[in-house]
Amino acid sequence: MNRVLLIEDDPTIREMTRMTLERDGFAVETAADGQAGIEAFDRGTPDVVLLDVMLPGMDGVTVCRRIRARSVVPIVMLSARTDPIDVVLGLEAGADDYVTKPFEPPILAARLRAVLRRASRLVEGDRLRFGDLEIDPRGMVVTRDGLVLSLTPTEYRLLLELAENVGIVLTREQLLENVWGYVWSGDTRLVDMHVRRLRGKIGADVIETVRGAGYKLARPG
Numbered sequence: 001m002n003r004v005l006l007i008e009d010d011p012t013i014r015e016m017t018r019m020t021l022e023r024d025g026f027a028v029e030t031a032a033d034g035q036a037g038i039e040a041f042d043r044g045t046p047d048v049v050l051l052d053v054m055l056p057g058m059d060g061v062t063v064c065r066r067i068r069a070r071s072v073v074p075i076v077m078l079s080a081r082t083d084p085i086d087v088v089l090g091l092e093a094g095a096d097d098y099v100t101k102p103f104e105p106p107i108l109a110a111r112l113r114a115v116l117r118r119a120s121r122l123v124e125g126d127r128l129r130f131g132d133l134e135i136d137p138r139g140m141v142v143t144r145d146g147l148v149l150s151l152t153p154t155e156y157r158l159l160l161e162l163a164e165n166v167g168i169v170l171t172r173e174q175l176l177e178n179v180w181g182y183v184w185s186g187d188t189r190l191v192d193m194h195v196r197r198l199r200g201k202i203g204a205d206v207i208e209t210v211r212g213a214g215y216k217l218a219r220p221g
Helices: 011-023 034-043 060-070 084-092 105-120 153-163 172-180 189-202
Strands: 003-007 027-031 048-052 075-079 097-100 128-130 133-136 141-144 147-149 207-210 214-217
Touching (some): 003 034, 027 034, 034 048, 034 060, 048 060, 060 075, 084 189, 097 105, 105 153, 128 153, 153 189
Parallel strands (some): 048 075, 075 097
Antiparallel strands (some): 128 133, 207 214
C-alpha cells in the first residue's frame, strides 16, 4: 500500500481527499500546515507527498524546497489559484507534478499512481556517453566531467529519454507522455520547467530548444 503524506490546511478538503485516496487503496497521513508537514515527513518518509501551495506560515513552495533538499521522494503540488506563477514556483522548487483545484478524485488518484510508477521504474542498459556527460542507467547516476550530478528521478528520466533519442526532436507532448506517463492532454509548462531545471544542473549547452517543435539532446562537437 503506497503511503501518501497530504499537507493541506483546509480541513474539509483535507478530510475529503484523505477519504477518497484511502478508498482508492492509499495509506494517507495528513498535516494541516507546513511545519507539521515537515515533521510528519521526518518521522517516516512517505512514497509521495501531496502538497498544497497556499499554507499558513510556511508556504508550500518552501516546504517543497526543504523536502527536496533532503529527499528525491515524488512531490505533487495542489493549487487553487489560476495564476500560473504558482505552477512555475512549485516546479522550480523541485515538484514533479501539479494538480489544479478543484480536481476529480479519480484523476488525482491516477496522477499519484503515475508518479509512483515513474519513481519505481528502473531502466537498465549500457552507459551512455555524450562528450563529458555520462549516464549510468543501472545505477541511475549522471556525471559530467567526472562529477556526479544531483538529479531528481523525474529529471533523470527526462535526460534519459532525450539521450535515448539523441539528435531527434521530441515534442513537449511526447515528453509529457513518455516521461510523465500522461495519456491525456496536459499542460506543457511541466516539461518546460523541468528542462530549465535540468539545464541548470547539466549545462545549458546539452539540451537544444527547437523553436516551434520541442527539445533534443545536442550531439557533442
